[in-house]
Amino acid sequence: MNKWVKVLKKYFILIGLLGNLTFFVIFGLLLNKISSLELSLPLFSEKVREQLKTNQPNLLAIVAPILDVMSLLKSKNYYFREVDIEQWSGIGAKKYFSVSSTADINVFNASELLSALKNVSAGQTIVVAPGEYVVDQFGISLNKSGTKFLPIRVIAQQLGTVKIFLRGEGFVVKKPYWQFHNLHLIGSCKIHSRCEHAFHVVGEGKHVLIENNIIQDFNAMIKVNGIGRSYPDYGKVIQNTLFNTSARNTANPVTPIDLMHANSWQVADNFIFDIQKSAGNQVSYAAFFKGGSQLGVFERNLIICAANLPGNYTSIALSLGGGGSPLAHRRNNNVAEHVNGTIRNNIIMHCANDVGIYLNKAANSQVHHNILYNTLGIDARFKETTAFIYNNVISGRVKSRDKGELVQKDNLIVKRNFFTGKDNLSEYFSAPDIGDFSWLNARDIGSYELSENNSFCGEKPLFGYLGAYSDATFCFNRLNLISRYTGVFK
Helix, strand or coil: CHHHHHHHHHHHHHHHHHHHHHHHHHHHHHHHHHHHCCCCHHHHHHHHHHHHHHHCHHHHHHHHHHHHHHHHCCCCCCCCCCCCCCCCCCCCCCCCCCCCCCCCEEECCHHHHHHHHHHCCCCCEEEECCEEEEECCCCEEECCCCCCCCCEEEECCCCCCEEEEECCCCEEECCCCEEEECCEEEECCCCHHHCCCCEEEECCCCCCEEECCEEECCCCCEEEECECCECCCCCEEECCEEECCCCECCCCCCCCEEEECCCCCEEECCEEECCCECCCCCEEEEEEEECCEECCEEECCEEECCCCCCCCCEEEEEEECCCCCCHHHCHHHCCCCEECCEEECCEEEEECCCCCEEEECEECEEEECCEEEEECEEEEECCCCEEEEECCEEECEEEEECCCEEEEECCEEECCCCCCCCCCHHHCEEEHHHCEEEECCCCCCCCCCCCCCCCCCCCCCCCCCCCCCCCCCCCHHHHCCECCCCCCEC
16 A cells, blocks of 8 residues: 555656646746747737737636736836926927918908918918817818919918817818918817828828928828829928827727828928827827838937827837738839838837837838837838848847848847836936936947938937937937926926
8 A cells, every 4th residue: 555655656746747847848938939029028918918809808818817917027117207288398399480471361260261271372371360260071172282482381370379170181182382380280079080180181282391280189190192193292291299188099090190102201300199099909100101102201200109198009100111001002003112211310219019110011211310218129021121220229129020121230229128028228328218318328439320311409410320319418408308407498
């Protein structure tokens, strides 16, 4: 009898050892797999939870306790200064932006505004008087053409004096050379799916200029696309502030600057924040160029995916290619979503659940002199993507996916903590959570490639530099920060 007891003891000890060994081997393989995906454990658990919730809810109920433990490890980086556009004096729309106020047409109410937009001629300026304007109709078609030397302008004399409430589609720019300055456009729809665009630039709407405006509470605030074989090329979106006051409860695309087909657009010096989508696939973008477009430029923009809003959903900042489009919907059946695009001198913050820059079938892309903080990094995806990625400061990683080709040079890439997801760029900058990207230590700037373009801070570089700005000190005014040197707002 004692003999069998001893045998059983040995058997259970052996089974226990094999069981524990198997557990640790499987656990080790799982960690290695997660590590190869270059995701932190908490972010991996969130991604798995999202997929199982949609595809296998029964399995989610089984593995939820394990995912919960992984989520508990999360170290959260967040923007803990409230963005108040009334007090904001940093990058984006400026209260005292100077624009010529010579008026050809003065309007004082919504009816007069609609009439003026219908009857305006090339070279005329519509000055919108201070006040609030409620436009009930869906879509304001702009069918008159300006010219290169005689554009049509719609302006307020000072930002903040004019608010236009739109209950659906806003300005539909169908003809060339329209310009918009100093307007505050607000989507006023209880059902978010109804407030799609503040500006819809289509067809022959070439050379549009959207400058120094505040635009809030739309799904795709500035939507651009061709019609037939007419494409609204050469547009500019300069020095605007775009944001939402709540996550957009819609399955429709949520992308403040959503461009299809059009070539040679410049998106510069804008402040885009709080871009969240709570319905549908729960994925949003701050801005993208796609649909077979070419020669687009994103530069000197500040993007905070989650500022006043919690970052509960997946937000991607800048993309060449966006979520993609069918080949038949691309301009000239281009195999690429975007060609010869540039992303430079931008600061991207708090897009914690996905990459800050996404290259999707983006041929011959240039990505340089950007700072990406509290993001997953950069993805270059699909064989159509070729990219040169250099002189960036990146939290997370730079990853080639599905045969995307990339060349890297002189990037500072700082991996996030595998177990907690903590962003480690705070080892290099003073207070990156709130946008103080002052370097903690002197850096060797002599070995980097010289950029010919103005840096994020606006100065013309005199030497090669790493990251988004080239001066010895960071431009606190661009982030609305109190200067450590003067103690006052600069």
